[in-house]
Amino acid sequence: MKRILIHLDTDPQPSSFDAISAIDGGVDQLISYGNVTPVDVVSLVQGAIFTRSPNSLQNTAIFIGGSDIEAGQALLDRIRETFFGPMRVSVMMDASGCNTTASAAVVCAGRHLDLSNSSTAVFGGTGPVGRRVARILKECGCRVKVVSRSIERARTVCAAIDNASQLLEPAAMSSSDDLPEVLEGVDAVIAAGAAGVKFCTLEELQKSAGVKVAIDLNAVPPLGIEGIESGDKAREEGEIVCYGALGVGGLKMKLHHHVIAQLFEANDQIFDAESTFAAAGDMR
Numbered sequence: 269m270k271r272i273l274i275h276l277d278t279d280p281q282p283s284s285f286d287a288i289s290a291i292d293g294g295v296d297q298l299i300s301y302g303n304v305t306p307v308d309v310v311s312l313v314q315g316a317i318f319t320r321s322p323n324s325l326q327n328t329a330i331f332i333g334g335s336d337i338e339a340g341q342a343l344l345d346r347i348r349e350t351f352f353g354p355m356r357v358s359v360m361m362d363a364s365g366c367n368t369t370a371s372a373a374v375v376c377a378g379r380h381l382d383l384s385n386s387s388t389a390v391f392g393g394t395g396p397v398g399r400r401v402a403r404i405l406k407e408c409g410c411r412v413k414v415v416s417r418s419i420e421r422a423r424t425v426c427a428a429i430d431n432a433s434q435l436l437e438p439a440a441m442s443s444s445d446d447l448p449e450v451l452e453g454v455d456a457v458i459a460a461g462a463a464g465v466k467f468c469t470l471e472e473l474q475k476s477a478g479v480k481v482a483i484d485l486n487a488v489p490p491l492g493i494e495g496i497e498s499g500d501k502a503r504e505e506g507e508i509v510c511y512g513a514l515g516v517g518g519l520k521m522k523l524h525h526h527v528i529a530q531l532f533e534a535n536d537q538i539f540d541a542e543s544t545f546a547a548a549g550d551m552r
């Protein structure tokens with residue numbers, strides 16, 4: 269039976285990137301919809317779950333994309349509410365590449381550190397990608413400093429991820445003058461700031477004896493950590509192992525294809541942040 273992927277995009281034009289990735293992930297037939305809102309979800313999901321017999325539903329799946337990650341999350345919530353009993357199909361949520369990017373970044377960090385015994389500062393930790401990086405790190409037992417220009421925003425994000433966790437700590441950084449304090453006790457930095465926003469230089473990170481891994485997810489110049497090249501992939505610079513956005517991007521693409529293939533293994537899987545990371549399995 270043909271593997272059909274229903275591609276729901278919150279942007280007017282469904283993403284060609286996500287369409288190509290779906291086909292490269294092994295999808296036989298892609299059906300793409302643009303401008304999708306939660307109001308549209310019920311009829312689209314019912315179309316997916318009522319056309320094939322329950323035993324064949326693993327051959328149909330849903331992908332959620334689009335540039336607005338919060339809008340994508342709202343679609344996922346509505347999709348979950350529409351499923352009932354065995355009448356469901358597997359879903360991958362990766363609006364703006366958020367979950368595959370965050371998972372790939374954490375996989376890279378975990379290649380060099382025992383995450384359950386480490387501390388990571390997530391710069392731009394209040395953004396959709398940074399929040400997912402923090403969530404996944406926390407699930408790995410890593411201590412996480414969620415760094416923002418505003419301590420209030422950082423506090424809100426920590427509470428939203430897990431109000432009770434001792435592993436999450438909000439931190440404020442309005443300029444690189446705050447770096448020494450932010451980097452106290454930190455083993456890794458993952459910069460997930462807005463495209464074109466520079467936080468600091470690699471040289472400044474090197475002044476903090478503890479930092480062993482630095483990952484910058486921003487591919488738009490100026491990069492988030494000056495001195496890291498976007499193509500860096502486990503490049504050693506002094507004591508620090510460096511990854512740039514494209515260096516993480518190869519693994520992100522591999523993971524994207526892998527999760528697409530996984531969608532068709534069963535009809536009841538939801539790939540959000542933690543489950544996408546779990547799917548990375550032996551890519552670690």
Ligand SMILES: NC(=O)c1ccc[n+]([C@@H]2O[C@H](COP(=O)([O-])OP(=O)(O)OC[C@H]3O[C@@H](n4cnc5c(N)ncnc54)[C@H](OP(=O)(O)O)[C@@H]3O)[C@@H](O)[C@H]2O)c1
Pocket residue numbers: 364365366369392393394395396397398415416417418421422459460461462463464465485486487488513514516517520
């Ligand atoms: N490599 C890939 O495959 C891939 C895929 C997706 C995304 N990305 C990249 O990942 C990064 C994060 O994406 P995102 O969508 O989460 O980013 P975002 O929402 O645009 O920004 C993340 C955070 O950056 C901080 N920020 C914004 N402007 C700033 C400024 N002028 N100075 C200091 N901090 C500033 C904000 O935190 P506060 O306001 O709280 O300080 C914001 O919450 C981006 O660079 C994006 O391009 C890469």
